[in-house]
Amino acid sequence: MDDTLVLYGERFASRVLLGTARYPSLAALAESIEASRPGMVTVALRRQMAADADSSVGFFETLKQYAVPLLPNTAGCHTVQEVVTTAEMAREVFGTDWIKLELIGDDYTLQPDPLGLVEAADLLVRAGFKVLPYCTEDLVVGRRLLDVGCQALMPWGAPIGTGKGIVNPYGLRVLRERLPDVPLIVDAGLGVPSHACQVMEWGFDGVLLNTAVSQAAAPARMAYAFAGAVLAGREAYLAGPMPERDSAQASTPVVGMPFWHQDTGHIA
Incomplete structure (x- = not known):
């Protein structure tokens, strides 16, 4: 069964995307x-420009x-103009039209700026970029990003680098349910x-990891574990999990049980 991750019409070998920062x-x-074996690896232009020449060469090799x-x-980036300049x-430098759009609106939580994000995405799409916007689980902002031409979204699970997991399960699941084809x-x-x-398992199409691995x-062992978890979760989603119930339901049928297990009040 072909179950390849497709973004902007291109197929990727894995549903894991891996960041390249802060490794020892x-x-x-x-x-x-x-x-x-990630489908893509992220690179930060600003970090590479700040690195010394020797380390940058080794990094790209x-x-x-x-x-x-x-x-x-x-x-x-904290302004729309910074985003556009950095993307260009x-x-x-990298010879690609792909860009992960990050526009920070708060320095404490590193939460994306929802207003500037849509404006920046609009400009980048018009400039021919394949934009993957880093956003929150806000459904309305997600729809606005799609309206300006983004073909995929990258909602957070929790603030960057916290390792908290999913802090708003309801919001993420609503986003998935309301945007089933995105x-x-x-x-x-x-x-x-x-x-x-x-x-x-909820039906998301992939994950991007950095701090959790680096x-x-x-x-490397953690990267391998994450790759296995992503595959297992995807297979479970495709398999169609059983519905959750509030009461117990026997998995073994009563028909054919030995007579001494029947409710007769005494042993025959």
């Missing part, structure tokens, strides 16, 4: 990519050897593989 070493990053599609992001530079990738806040498995004691 390039070797740990390489091992994590090898372990999870590490990514090239796995031939994983790059997803540049606009991390660190990223397109030149690719939804949960981005930010996941901490352990069970968090990823849960959202995949800050684990054994990043």
Whole structure:
């Protein structure tokens, strides 16, 4: 059965997207990519520009050897103009029209700016970018992003880097139910593989991971665990889970039970 992740008409080999920041070493990053085999890896233009030349060369050589599609992001941007400028530079540097749109509205929670996000997405779509906007679970904002041409959304599970998992299950599930045909990738806040498995069981199309892997004691092992959890959750969703019930229901039928288990009041 073909169950490939499709974004903007392109197919990806995995439903795991992997961030490349804050790993203890390039070797740990390489091992994590090898372990999870992600569909895309994110790269931050601003972080690469701030890095020294030698480390940047090693970083890109590490990514090239796995031939994983790059997803540049606009991390660190606080204004629409910053986003557009960073995206244009990223397109030149990385040679791709893909962009993960990040526009921070609050420095404490790193929550996306909902008003500026829609404006920035509109400008980037018009400029020919394939925009994956990092947003909250707000349904109305999600619809506005779709209205301006985004073909997928990346709602958070919790604030970036917290590892809290899903702080608003109701909101995320409503988003999934109300936008059944839109690719939804949960981005930010996941901490352990069970968090990823849960959202995949709800019908989300993928997850983006960074801190949960890069800050684990054994990043590659955690990357492998997350990849397995995403696959298990997706398979469970496709299998169609049984309905939840409030009362017990025997899984073994009563018909054919031995006579001494029947309610006769005494043993015959």
